[in-house]
Amino acid sequence: MQLQWLIRENNDELVLFVLGWAADHRIVEHIRPERCDVLAVYDYSEGIGGSACLKNLLSEYSRIHLFAWSFGVWVAERILEGVSFTTAVALNGTPYPVNEIYGIEPKRMAVTIRGIKKSGMETFNRRAYGEYFDSMSHLLAPRPLEKNIAELEYLASASVEEYTPSIGWGKGIIGSADLIFPPENMVRFWGSRSEILPLPHYPLADGGLIEKEIGNR
Numbered sequence: 001m002q003l004q005w006l007i008r009e010n011n012d013e014l015v016l017f018v019l020g021w022a023a024d025h026r027i028v029e030h031i032r033p034e035r036c037d038v039l040a041v042y043d044y045s046e047g048i049g050g051s052a053c054l055k056n057l058l059s060e061y062s063r064i065h066l067f068a069w070s071f072g073v074w075v076a077e078r079i080l081e082g083v084s085f086t087t088a089v090a091l092n093g094t095p096y097p098v099n100e101i102y103g104i105e106p107k108r109m110a111v112t113i114r115g116i117k118k119s120g121m122e123t124f125n126r127r128a129y130g131e132y133f134d135s136m137s138h139l140l141a142p143r144p145l146e147k148n149i150a151e152l153e154y155l156a157s158a159s160v161e162e163y164t165p166s167i168g169w170g171k172g173i174i175g176s177a178d179l180i181f182p183p184e185n186m187v188r189f190w191g192s193r194s195e196i197l198p199l200p201h202y203p204l205a206d207g208g209l210i211e212k213e214i215g216n217r
Contacts, residue, residue, distance in 0.1 A: 001041060001042075001043060001044055001047065001048050001049060001050050001075075001079070002024070002041070002042055002043040003039060003040070003041055003050075003057075004024070004025035004039070004040045004042070005037070005038070005039055006025060006028070006029050006031075006032075006038040006039070006040060007032060007037050007038040008039075009037060010037075011035055011037045011061075012035075012061060012062045012063060013035060013036045013061060013062070013064070013086075014036060014037045014038070014058065014063070014064045014065065015031070015033055015036045015037070015038045015039070015065045015067065015214070016039050016041070016058070016064055016065065016067070017031075017038070017039070017040045017041065017067050017068075017069070017072075018041045018066070018067070018068040018069070018072035018073075018075050018076040018079075018080075019040060019041065019042040019069055019070075019072050020070025020071045020072045020093065021044075021070065021148070021152050022121065022124075022140075022142075022143070022148045022151065022152070023042050023069075023142070024040070024042050024043065024142040024143075025040035025042060026139045026142070027136065027139055027204065028040055028204055030207055031204065031210050032207070033065075033207075033211055033214055036065070036214070037061070041054070041072070041075070041079075042072075043142075043143065043147075043151065044071075044075060044151050044154060044155060045147045045148070045150045045151035045154065047154065048075055048079055048158075050079075051078075051079035051080070054079060054080075055082075055083060058080075058083055063086040064083070064085050064086055064087075065085070065086055065087035065210075065213070065214050066080070066085045066088045066089065066167070067087075067089050067091060067204075067213070068088075068090055068091065068093065069091040069093060069203065069204065070091070070093045070097070070180070070181065070201065071093060071097050071155045071159065072091075072093060073090045073093035073094055073095055073097065074093070074094075074095055074096070074097050074155070074159045075155075076167060077095050077163070077165050077166065077167055078163070081166050082166075087170060087213055087214060087215075088167055088169045088170050089170060089171055089172075089173060089213050090169050090171070090172040090173070090190070091172075091173050091203045091204070092173065092175050092178050092180070092181050092186070092199070092201050092202075092203055093172075093181060093186070094172065094181070094185070094186055094189040094190070095165040095167075095189075096159070097159050097181070098156050098159050098160050099160070099185075101185060101188060101189075102185050102186070102188060102189040103181060103185055103189075104180070104181060104182070104185075105182075106160070110156075112124065112152075113149070113152055113153060113156065116145075116148070116152070117149060120145060121140070121141065121145065121148065124180075125137070127179040127180060127200075127201070128179070128180050128200065128201040128202055129200060129201070130177060130179070130200025130201070130202065131200065132200070132202060136205075169190075169193065170193070171190070171193045172186060172189065172190030172193055172194055172195070173195050173197060173199075173209075174186045174194055174195065174196045174197070175196075175198070175199030175200055175201060175203055176196050176197065176198050177198060177199060177200045178199070178200060178201045179200065179201060180201040181201065183196070197209075
């Protein structure tokens with residue numbers, strides 16, 4: 001698990017991104033909310049150890065705004081237990097990412113892994129980033145393919161283990177054009193906390209979404 005500061009200016013507030021599979025900090029470095037430090041968490045190819053160090057960093061802030069994307073929703077649940085958040089928003093994901101009812105169906109997950117092993121990342125990335133793929137394609141190969149596969153196999157395996165979610169998510173934002181996580185499964189999990197927007201799986205091209213969720217401070 002990797003941590004990358006995007007803004008560290010000793011502000012009282014922190015925006016914390018827990019990103020999804022095969023991503024790194026560059027896909028959110030354009031998001032710079034006023035009066036906030038910004039920290040990105042990503043790369044789970046070697047597991048999700050190091051939560052104690054992360055929690056120690058978080059203890060410096062009076063207000064923490066959590067935005068977890070895709071598999072990052074599950075990661076956040078597993079590494080941030082006991083942390084209090086001012087804002088907690090799940091973006092195109094659920095605490096059960098490989099699940100027939102609330103996430104990606106296990107058979108579909110297995111097919112995705114086989115396809116990436118055979119043909120690489122481009123097809124997946126085109127589906128995940130949608131209309132933003134062409135402008136972002138230079139940011140979408142942060143690690144060798146072998147590490148991306150190891151990361152996905154780890155996430156797919158570990159996330160089916162039973163556990164009890166503990167984060168008090170305020171809402172789940174669901175992209176109606178998400179081709180990775182079935183929108184209907186996410187709506188089934190988030191229920192009345194669902195907010196459906198016309199977005200692909202990657203929902204962070206417009207930094208205004210984050211500003212809106214942080215709201216008046």
